[in-house]
Amino acid sequence: xxxxxxxxxxxxxxxxxxxxxxxxxxxxxxxxxxxxxxxxxxxxxxxxxxxxxxxxxxxxxxxxxxxxxxxxxxxxxxxxxxxxxxxxxxxxxxxxxxxxxxxxxxxxxxxxxxxxxxxxxxxxxxxxxxxxxxxxxxxxxxxxxxxxxxxxxxxxxxxxxxxxxxxxxxxxxxxxxxxxxxxxxxxxxxxxxxxxxxxxxxxxxxxxxxxxxxxxxxxxxxxxxxxxxxxxxxxxxxxxxxxxxxx
Amino acid sequence: xxxxxxxxxxxxxxxxxxxxxxxxxxxxxxxxxxxxxxxxxxxxxxxxxxxxxxxxxxxxxxxxxxxxxxxxxxxxxxxxxxxxxxxxxxxxxxxxxxxxxxxxxxxxxxxxxxxxxxxxxxxxxxxxxxxxxxxxxxxxxxxxxxxxxxxxxxxxxxxxxxxxxxxxxxxxxxxxxxxxxxxxxxxxxxxxxxxxxxxxxxxxxxxxxxxxxxxxxxxxxxxxxxxxxxxxxxxxxxxxxxxxxxxxxxxxxxxxxxx
Numbered sequence: 440x441x442x443x444x445x446x447x448x449x450x451x452x453x454x455x456x457x458x459x460x461x462x463x464x465x466x467x468x469x470x471x472x473x474x475x476x477x478x479x480x481x482x483x484x485x486x487x488x489x490x491x492x493x494x495x496x497x498x499x500x501x502x503x504x505x506x507x508x509x510x511x512x513x514x515x516x517x518x519x520x521x522x523x524x525x526x527x528x529x530x531x532x533x534x535x536x537x538x539x540x541x542x543x544x545x546x547x548x549x550x551x552x553x554x555x556x557x558x559x560x561x562x563x564x565x566x567x568x569x570x571x572x573x574x575x576x577x578x579x580x581x582x583x584x585x586x587x588x589x590x591x592x593x594x595x596x597x598x599x600x601x602x603x604x605x606x607x608x609x610x611x612x613x614x615x616x617x618x619x620x621x622x623x624x625x626x627x628x629x630x631x632x633x634x635x636x637x638x639x640x641x642x643x644x645x646x647x648x649x650x651x652x653x654x655x656x657x658x659x660x661x662x663x664x665x666x667x668x669x670x671x672x673x674x675x676x677x678x679x680x681x682x683x684x685x686x
Numbered sequence: 687x688x689x690x691x692x693x694x695x696x697x698x699x700x701x702x703x704x705x706x707x708x709x710x711x712x713x714x715x716x717x718x719x720x721x722x723x724x725x726x727x728x729x730x731x732x733x734x735x736x737x738x739x740x741x742x743x744x745x746x747x748x749x750x751x752x753x754x755x756x757x758x759x760x761x762x763x764x765x766x767x768x769x770x771x772x773x774x775x776x777x778x779x780x781x782x783x784x785x786x787x788x789x790x791x792x793x794x795x796x797x798x799x800x801x802x803x804x805x806x807x808x809x810x811x812x813x814x815x816x817x818x819x820x821x822x823x824x825x826x827x828x829x830x831x832x833x834x835x836x837x838x839x840x841x842x843x844x845x846x847x848x849x850x851x852x853x854x855x856x857x858x859x860x861x862x863x864x865x866x867x868x869x870x871x872x873x874x875x876x877x878x879x880x881x882x883x884x885x886x887x888x889x890x891x892x893x894x895x896x897x898x899x900x901x902x903x904x905x906x907x908x909x910x911x912x913x914x915x916x917x918x919x920x921x922x923x924x925x926x927x928x929x930x931x932x933x934x935x936x937x938x939x940x941x942x943x944x945x
Contacts, residue, residue: 493848519848527842529863529940538859539849570940590849 440506442471442594442626443492448501450487461487463651465501469643471593474620474627474663476641477654478634478681484652485630489596492628493519505594518587522599525583526571532582533558533567539590557585561615577608581615588619597629601636610669613639617664634685638677639669646684656684726909734913741914749899750918753888756812756895757880757926760819761873767820768827769869773861775828776835789829797822798883805891815887815895822883823876830872834865867941870934874927881923896922 450462462484469475477485490496491503494517505517518539526535533554540550558564563581571579580600587595601609613636620627631637637644642663646656660677662668713731720730729737738746775782801818808814842860851859888897896919903912935942 490844495844495847517848519845521841521845521848523841525841525845527846527859527864529866529938530859538846542846542849542851542855542859570943572940572943586849 440471441468442473442506443467443469443628444502444504445488445492446502448488448491448503449499450484450491450496451499452487460651462491463653465652465654467645467654467657469626469628471506471626472624473642474617474629474640475643475645476637477628477630477645477647478632478637478641478685479647479652480649480685481632483647483649485632485647486598487652488647489519489598489628489630492594493517493596495519516590516593518590518592518595520580520583520587520595520597520600522602525586526579528571530570531567532563532569532571532574535571536567536582536585536589539586543590554585554589557589558582561585561588575608576604577612580604580612584616584619588623593626595625595627597627599631600629602631602633609636614666616640617666621664634678634681635669638674638681639663644681646681658684726907729910729913733910734917737910738914738917741911746899746914746918749894749896749915750922752812752894753884753896753919753922754926756815756888757819757877757884757922759812760816760823760880761877763816763820764823764827764876765869765873768824769831769862769865772828772831773835773857773865776832776838776865777861782832789825793825793829797825798886801887801890810891815884815892818887819880819883823873823880826876826879827869827872830868831865834868835861838864867934867938870930870938874930874934877923877926877930881919881926885919 445465445467448462448465449460452459452461465484465488467475467477477488479485487496491498526532527538530538533551536558537547537550537554540553541547545553555564555567558567561581561584563578563585566574566578566582571582574582583600601612604612616627617640619625629636629640638660640663641658641660644658644660645654646658647653648655658677658681662671662673662677665671668674716731720728775785797818800821801814804814804818808817838860842864843856846856846860884895885897885900888895889901892898896915900912900915900919903909903915
């Protein structure tokens with residue numbers, strides 16, 4: 440069943456009376472429970488696409504539907520994870536992770552209790568009284584994931600979530616993400632500029648080109664989700680295919 | 687690195703002593719100066735502190751209380767006005783572009799010169815003093831808050847908005863809490879100005895407050911009493927400063943983290 444449907448989407452930014460076309464004629468479709476990836480060079484409008492889906496940026500033209508319904512504003516069942524700045528430095532890990540619930544108006548005690556359980560599930564309970572500045576990059580993104588999951592979203596939007604991490608931490612977090620995806624059946628749309636990440640995670644990979652950003656190819660990648668995929672021949676073949684599509 | 691941290695901790699335990707040493711040194715300095723000058727206008731510390739103790743229950747405590755609540759009310763009012771206005775101007779650049787010239791034109795005017803006008807308009811009671819101090823402190827807090835709000839990274843706003851935050855949530859969780867360290871620093875700096883203005887405001891046309899107490903003692907040529915008032919004023923400033931310092935340490939723990 441189709442969960443997100445985007446058709447002929449245009450987004451234009453106005454900067455100093457200049458119009459910059461960020462995204463032009465984008466079409467994409469993500470099924471419920473699917474792990475989709477958008478890959479493209481930096482500045483191709485990938486992030487803009489996510490912001491539109493998160494309801495943070497308005498589209499110039501085109502349509503965005505969530506399970507047949509048009510998007511209005513920030514949806515309650517959509518969570519967004521950003522590369523940096525996701526967490527507020529003046530709040531502890533627990534307060535940060537509970538922020539979404541607090542904003543929804545859930546009483547403090549219940550929100551903190553729920554969040555504490557979630558942090559325990561993710562194995563980062565011992566960090567709960569620390570501040571983001573005291574965490575490593577990987578720990579910060581774990582907390583950002585916890586904050587998103589606390590809202591029990593149906594759709595998880597991720598904007599280059601692992602790109603500032605070292606290779607080992609990145610791979611661990613990719614495994615964790617796959618595990619969360621398989622356990623919860625959540626729909627994920629992840630934006631990246633890493634070919635390996637796209638192939639390892641994305642069942643469906645959308646290739647974007649630069650200025651104006653538009654989708655130039657779709658790669659079906661049925662092996663994604665297999666934790667041993669990284670060592671297999673098909674993995675390298677798909678990577679090579681994707682690389683040629685990006686050039 | 688660890689060794690450095692350890693020695694830092696040891697210093698932390700003994701942190702009271704540097705203050706005590708400084709206090710003793712200042713008193714010795716004062717004592718020496720009073721011996722050299724040898725005039726009644728500068729009594730020895732011993733005489734001044736003795737008089738301070740004597741005066742405490744003969745009106746000095748009451749005058750100190752009046753000064754305290756004038757300062758306190760002014761700081762609270764300046765915060766209640768300056769912080770929201772500063773945050774709104776920092777967030778909305780268009781609005782700020784209209785208001786900013788007005789601030790730049792009026793900021794450098796020494797507002798203390800309005801004291802006579804305020805005395806005539808608001809009377810000789812508390813309101814003229816509180817208004818004047820509030821006006822002066824308001825500017826410092828508002829300008830600092832505005833600049834801090836301007837500096838908030840848009841990434842934080844996007845991230846909190848994506849959680850479904852409305853304007854109220856953004857103002858509280860991002861702008862207010864994010865600007866709080868700067869607001870408290872501005873308040874600490876403004877405190878010095880506030881006390882100076884308080885002294886001048888109380889020196890005229892009032893019969894309450896430490897400023898009056900000091901000027902009244904001068905009129906009576908009772909210099910040790912005058913110094914009791916000066917000690918009172920100094921302590922008032924010191925206690926308020928310590929209070930703000932303490933608040934900052936509690937509310938802005940994230941600014942004092944050891945990585």
